[in-house]
Amino acid sequence: MKQFRGALLLTITALIWGTAFVAQSLGMDHLGPFAFNGVRNFIAALALLPVLLFMQRKAPKKTQTDEERKQSRKTLWVGGVLCGSALAVASNLQQFGISFTTVGKAGFLTALYIVIVPILGLFLKKRVPATVWVSVVIAAAGTYLLSVQEGFTIAPGDLLVILCALGFSVHILIIDHFSPMVNGVALSCVQFFVCGILCTAAALFTETFTLADILKSAGPLLFTGLMSSGVGYTLQILGQKDTPPAVASLIMSLESVFAALSGWLVLGQSMNGRELLGCVLVFAAVILAQIPLEALKKEKAVKKTA
Numbered sequence: 475m476k477q478f479r480g481a482l483l484l485t486i487t488a489l490i491w492g493t494a495f496v497a498q499s500l501g502m503d504h505l506g507p508f509a510f511n512g513v514r515n516f517i518a519a520l521a522l523l524p525v526l527l528f529m530q531r532k533a534p535k536k537t538q539t540d541e542e543r544k545q546s547r548k549t550l551w552v553g554g555v556l557c558g559s560a561l562a563v564a565s566n567l568q569q570f571g572i573s574f575t576t577v578g579k580a581g582f583l584t585a586l587y588i589v590i591v592p593i594l595g596l597f598l599k600k601r602v603p604a605t606v607w608v609s610v611v612i613a614a615a616g617t618y619l620l621s622v623q624e625g626f627t628i629a630p631g632d633l634l635v636i637l638c639a640l641g642f643s644v645h646i647l648i649i650d651h652f653s654p655m656v657n658g659v660a661l662s663c664v665q666f667f668v669c670g671i672l673c674t675a676a677a678l679f680t681e682t683f684t685l686a687d688i689l690k691s692a693g694p695l696l697f698t699g700l701m702s703s704g705v706g707y708t709l710q711i712l713g714q715k716d717t718p719p720a721v722a723s724l725i726m727s728l729e730s731v732f733a734a735l736s737g738w739l740v741l742g743q744s745m746n747g748r749e750l751l752g753c754v755l756v757f758a759a760v761i762l763a764q765i766p767l768e769a770l771k772k773e774k775a776v777k778k779t780a
Contacts (some may be wrong), residue, residue: 476716483713484725487706492732494702496740498569501694506681507569510695511562512673513688517699519666522708538688546656553652553661558668561707564641567634574631581730583632586639588613588727591646593722598647606720609763613727616617616755619748620730643655643723650719653711660706672730721763739780 501510557676572580592602652661677683688695715724731753 479720480713480716481725483709484505484717484722485728487713488726488728490701490706490709490733491726491729493736493740494698494706495733496736497694497697497702499644501691501698502569504690505683506677507566507573508673508677509531509681509683509687510691511565511569512670512677513672513691514695514699514703515561515666515670518703518707519663519670521700521704522659522666526657526663528586529657529659544634549652550656550660550664553648553656554664555668556648557645557652557661557665558647559672560667562669562672564638564645565674567641567667571631571634573637575629575635579632581733582617582644583635584639585614585617585621585730586636586725587643587646587718588617588723590640590643591723594643594647595719600719602720606718606724606763609724609759610720611758612762613724613756616752616757616759617727617730618752619755620734620752628650646714646719646726649711649714650722653715658711659708660713662704662711665707666703694734700770713744724760724763727756728760 479692498510501514505513568580568584571583575583592600592606595602649661710722710726713725717725734749734753
């Protein structure tokens with residue numbers, strides 16, 4: 475049930491992220507990448523504060539020594555700063571990359587984290603089952619069919635988005651390390667404050683914007699801040715507690731599928747046969763990654779020896 479809950483939370487995360495592209499595009503009409511990301515992250519952090527306070531009041535009191543409480547706070551802040559820094563780097567690389575490349579290429583290149591995560595996991599001595607590697611290949615092929623609509627070349631904008639995928643991969647692995655040790659909502663809240671501070675500082679030095687510009691982007695900022703950031707990244711942290719990072723990245727790659735589906739349902743953008751095949755391949759990859767083949771083999775072996 476824990477694995478199912480984790481997979482469900484990550485699927486909802488992918489749905490929220492997939493439907494946020496319209497809001498992000500509209501918000502960029504009045505704000506630069508740094509300013510937009512800074513404001514949306516502050517909105518997300520502030521929205522989570524009452525939720526965090528409510529959870530702390532309802533949670534049973536733990537008997538901890540002063541040293542344990544000090545260590546817990548240190549772990550939370552270290553994890554929050556690292557998560558927030560990785561999120562700031564990845565999200566801004568993506569936003570700048572989209573300015574210089576097509577959305578189709580950006581969608582596929584961002585989804586490269588489904589390949590990068592298990593590769594980075596090997597350096598951290600994380601074992602990846604063979605089914606996940608097969609799923610990675612299938613998901614990558616499906617995302618390519620779904621997102622890339624023209625010739626594939628590595629332009630400067632494409633390189634930025636590839637680096638963004640690396641940033642999101644690091645972000646996933648950092649969350650995988652810290653989420654079991656601290657309160658997931660608290661970790662999410664800290665990471666948003668850190669990301670908001672970093673992005674706003676960069677915006678003040680490199681971009682020009684006014685309060686009027688922020689107000690003009692109020693709708694997109696509230697949607698991306700509350701839903702895409704506040705709800706989405708928090709569900710990611712909670713979902714990853716019970717989901718291996720390689721599988722988590724595969725489930726979150728459904729973002730591209732939900733983006734295409736929302737474009738079809740909301741904006742009337744129809745999907746051709748190639749795109750539909752891409753949807754099928756990504757869904758198949760996620761399902762394959764969820765099948766515990768090794769556990770089933772061990773169970774069969776135990777039954778035979780019994």
